[in-house]
Amino acid sequence: MLLITPALAAGPAETAGTVTGKYVGPGGCAASSCHGSVQPKTVTRIFQNEYSIWIAQDKHARAFSVLSNPVSLRIGRILNIGRPDQAARCLVCHSLYVPSEQRVQIFEPDDGVSCESCHGPASGWLGPHTQRDWPHEKSVALGMYDTRNLTGRTEKCLTCHLGTAEKFVDHEMIAAGHPDLTFELALFTSVMPRHWKMPQSYETGAWRQVQAWGVGEAVQLRASLNRVSRRAKDAKGAWPEYAELDCFACHHSLTPALDSWRQERGYAGHRPGNPPWNQSREVIFRALVEEISPDAARQFNEEITRLANLMNQLNGNREEIGASADRAAALADQLGKQVEAQNYDAALTLRLLRRVARDGASIANEDERAAEQAAMTLDSLFTAYNQNVKPANGAEVRAAIDGLFQQLQNPSAYSAPKFAAQMQRVSELLGR
């Protein structure tokens, strides 16, 4: 029986920002009486120092200037696109890059990723939203992007942190020098210098961070499946697209045969030597779905296994890959709604922590990226658990999780057995 009806899942490109207003540029938010106050104010629920935090501390404000650093200039030379700080191919993600007819006034790209890159075009709500007691919903109706909605927030981040049909980072760009794109909503949100209040009235309850992690994983998985489908179906695009595969299947250092953990592990599911599909996003999501909806997990796993078998062939049928990725994305979309509606508490958070840690060996054997996603997940989940429950051995667990990140510092020298051993340590501290 089909448990979930696959409807065509929309990727971030399709859902992010139906434009109902125009862009004014970050200068429109910078006045000290608006968001440019240096000290936080307490008159309204908005601190009004958002611009000051962003300009002084947020990497997004530097996103344009990195386009003229030596690495970028070299990327520009290798790809033959001229100066990156003038190339649409880079500006689309490193600045507020919108067509001139969608701009109220002329503004330069040199502000980097600015307010409206995340909050949407401001012309409709800029005036009225300063009124006392003006509701957030009215701004949203006038074109503000709803970053409070966790699904929408993730989709917005992923337009740049994973890419869309219009803007992307592929292996060609990575080989030229661009960092690979990885993401985990809860962690990336906590790394961003916070320019909003926490917790807020709508940030209901202590477990919102766990929900953010779950929704982030679901949306990220769906968006990455959309991307596989898009790339497989694009007859003009490079295929296989190496950026969809396990990076360190190709990029690891070789050892004497007897020392090789990869040979010791074997190559289940594909011909030895074929670079397998990067399943890091799916591996962690599976842990979540198995916890909250075991029946749906079975159906989802079947489709993912089918897709993996296709992706792990050197020349898998592109049409079949596209169709399978579409079905898997639709399932991930349905499951994502369940994940968002789920009630999170201490017990569920602990079960999730334990499950991911217990699966340590199989996650470790998957690939370095899966290990990385697991480390970010344990970090985010444990931060929430530790804050709310304060377990007696909190400092020890924290140190053990930090040990996971140490294992990832030199990815080409990644060792699955060592990572698995560290996961075992985390697992023992968390209890079974």
Ligand code: HEC
């Ligand atoms: C799909 C969106 C996207 C496109 C297109 C893109 N970038 Fe990036 N870029 C990012 C993101 C996101 C990061 C941050 C990655 C991270 O730290 O997780 C980044 C980081 C970088 C960095 C590292 C910055 C640092 O602080 O060290 C450089 C350099 C860079 N990009 C240059 C370029 C150049 C040059 C181009 C055009 C050829 C380009 N980018 C196109 C999204 C993009």
Ligand code: HEC
């Ligand atoms: C990289 C994305 C990003 C950028 C750039 C950004 N924000 Fe935000 N902003 C967020 C997120 C995420 C939140 C938290 C969720 C929320 O409250 O909407 C937030 C929250 C806010 C809030 C609190 C909203 C509320 O109702 O409590 C204000 C005000 C705000 N941002 C203003 C700004 C201003 C002004 C700028 C530019 C100087 C800016 N933001 C740039 C992502 C961003």
Ligand code: HEC
């Ligand atoms: C318009 C494109 C864009 C959007 C939307 C966007 N980012 Fe970014 N983000 C970037 C780029 C480009 C960089 C790299 C900037 C640099 O290194 O100077 C970056 C860097 C970051 C970093 C720093 C990473 C590091 O290695 O230090 C964090 C954290 C981050 N983004 C979180 C978020 C979150 C959370 C959201 C959604 C609320 C978001 N971003 C939305 C483009 C974007």
Ligand code: HEC
């Ligand atoms: C199928 C094998 C394969 C996969 C999978 C693969 N690459 Fe590569 N990569 C290559 C080859 C081949 C080159 C070119 C090496 C050369 O010319 O010396 C390369 C080049 C690179 C370079 C530049 C090399 C250097 O010495 O500076 C980087 C960085 C890189 N890849 C990162 C990645 C990342 C990150 C991923 C995963 C998202 C990835 N690669 C996936 C085969 C692969």
